[in-house]
Amino acid sequence: MKFEIENKIASPEIQGEILALEEERVLRELEEITSQTNHLLGEGKTAEVWPLKGSEMLCMKVVDSDRLENMYENGSLPPFNSPEIEFDFLERVKEVTQAVHIPVPHLVLNIHTDEDRHVRIIVMEKLKAISLKDVHEGAPLPKNFNMTTFFARLRASLEQLHEAGIHHRDIAESNIMVMEETGDPCLIDFGDSASVMEGESPYTIRDDFGRVFRTYPNDKRSLGEVEKRLTAKLGTSLTKSK
Ligand SMILES: Nc1ncnc2c1ncn2[C@@H]1O[C@H](COP(=O)(O)OP(=O)(O)OP(=O)(O)O)[C@@H](O)[C@H]1O
Ligand SMILES: [Mg+2]
Structure with a gap:
């Protein structure tokens, strides 16, 4: 399966070379996880959260847009929920509250595959x-x-x-x-x-x-x-x- 990145938003912590490296890593990792299912960090109604191999610090929340679209259509999810919005909230929430820990967001990738699947990914701090x-x-x-x-x-x-x-x-x-x-x-x-x-x-x-x-x-x-x-x-x- 071939993946192509459509767009990205970088947090200030990740810039230039590091950003390119993370992108590369995510794509490699994505190719791997499509063929295996055994080391999920967690799963919710819209997403799977995977560790990013070779990184102590990062994980990726993978949202399958087809799944999201289906949920919009059958009414189980309002059409406001998106990885981009979640990313923005992570950034803002960290500024507003120090009382609890909030994962540090790193980037959002919007990925199209050659099988016409549309996957969106938030790369963020992997919580211990x-x-x-x-x-x-x-x-x-x-x-x-x-x-x-x-x-x-x-x-x-x-x-x-x-x-x-x-x-x-x-x-x-x-x-x-x-x-x-x-x-x-x-x-x-x-x-x-x-x-x-x-x-x-x-x-x-x-x-x-x-x-x-x-x-x-x-x-x-x-x-x-x-x-x-x-x-x-x-x-x-x-x-x-x-
Ligand atoms: N940054 C993280 N580090 C480690 N584990 C995480 C992280 N983010 C999420 N998880 C794990 O993955 C699970 C699912 O993540 P999340 O709640 O973000 O997905 P979701 O599909 O949006 O969930 P929901 O069903 O609540 O909408 C969490 O319950 C948690 O166990
Ligand atoms: Mg959840």
């Missing part, structure tokens, strides 16, 4: 972290994890983001990670996020006739539910940390 979804599925929590501080920081972060008009809109176990070394929270997956002006509703999207087109879950309420489910899972003792 596990998701709360992993924890619910039995993964042990890092030893520095502290339930109270963890959720306090997430709440503070959401507060800062909301003040800046940014709403995540997909707060769930699969999008909250725990950093392995520090036990600190990390918020990922800004693919459903929105930037709203004061007075606008961030969670209800209306069509041109004022009819409700889609509602999103409220960030703070969702975080409360995530916390409740984790508390129920762990009990109050937290003795299950590794």
